[in-house]
Amino acid sequence: MIVLTKEEMQTVFTMEEAIQADKEALRLFSQGKSTVPLRTNIDVPEHGGQSLYMPAYVAGDNQALGVKIVSIYPGNIAKNLPSVPATMVLLNAETGIAEAMMDGTYLTQLRTGAVQGAATDVLARKDAKIAALIGTGGQAISQLEAMLTVRSLDEVRIVDIDKERCEQFVKEMSEQFAHFNTQLIVVDNSEAAVKGADIITSVTTSKRATFSGEHVKKGAHINGVGAYTPEMHELPSEIIVRADKVIFDTMEGVLAEAGDIITPLNEGLVERSQYQGDLGEVMLGKILGRENEEEITVFKTVGTAVLDVVTARKILAKAKKLGVGTQIAL
Incomplete structure (x- = not known):
């Protein structure tokens, strides 16, 4: 499995590429080529937190399967930790084996900026x-x-x-x-x-x-x-x-x-x-x-999690091509 940090993701993937990825993701969604279950929210009352799981699968030539895990822990600020940590896990759609883990916070920021960029490009x-x-x-x-x-x-x-x-x-x-x-x-x-x-x-x-x-x-x-x-x-x-x-x-x-x-x-x-x-x-x-x-x-x-899995899949492909990231054995 390859682990990618925010800095590594920034190195291999541009905003322009992210905008194109989001356009593709939304086209696939509108063509009915994706499966996006409702996100699952789990309360963790003992620690004043919540954990959210956002899975998605995209079929077709560029298959993408994964889940973004986003936690909301307001108390983390006092511990000098992120209050909304997030991690993206990509699976191989053919085998179901986890093949990448990346910074979900940066991925969210990137794909959210990019979807606005896509809309602005199409509509403005x-x-x-x-x-x-x-x-x-x-x-x-x-x-x-x-x-x-x-x-x-x-x-x-x-x-x-x-x-x-x-x-x-x-x-x-x-x-x-x-x-x-x-x-x-x-x-x-x-x-x-x-x-x-x-x-x-x-x-x-x-x-x-x-x-x-x-x-x-x-x-x-x-x-x-x-x-x-x-x-x-x-x-x-x-x-x-x-x-x-x-x-x-x-x-x-x-x-x-x-x-x-x-x-x-x-x-x-x-x-x-x-x-x-x-x-x-x-x-x-x-x-x-x-x-x-x-x-x-x-x-x-x-x-929508479609944006996450499609963008993450393209980031992983670029990282592999450029030899970026840390490989770990599971």
């Missing part, structure tokens, strides 16, 4: 020049990189409830992503970030909207990435009503988990028919994506 205007990023938490780096990868942007306006954290983030990212030649700007509020923006990405766990729908211009593309429970609501209902196209990573996942999509439906602000379908269906030509430069498009993701 080709001439997009201004982007907004709301939230500078753990997912923000990959979200920023994905937008920079798929569009040649002049500026990205960045805002966070913690101004100091936002300023530090912009300073570090301006150095890390200097090769994109995009100006990264700290702004004081979401209105300053969103007004006139061609692409808006919100990556927070907020229980209320992180920006106002009235500030969104025609032709904008919006990504809702952070909110993943019925209580979370980072996208304003107004923009869901205004949107010409509302597209998901998976319809079943979003309608079961995403409050910012469930609420407008339950309140009768939109009809179920206004939710077009999945990004994989857009890429397969089964449903329409952006049809003109004036349309407002919305993409909502809550994640």
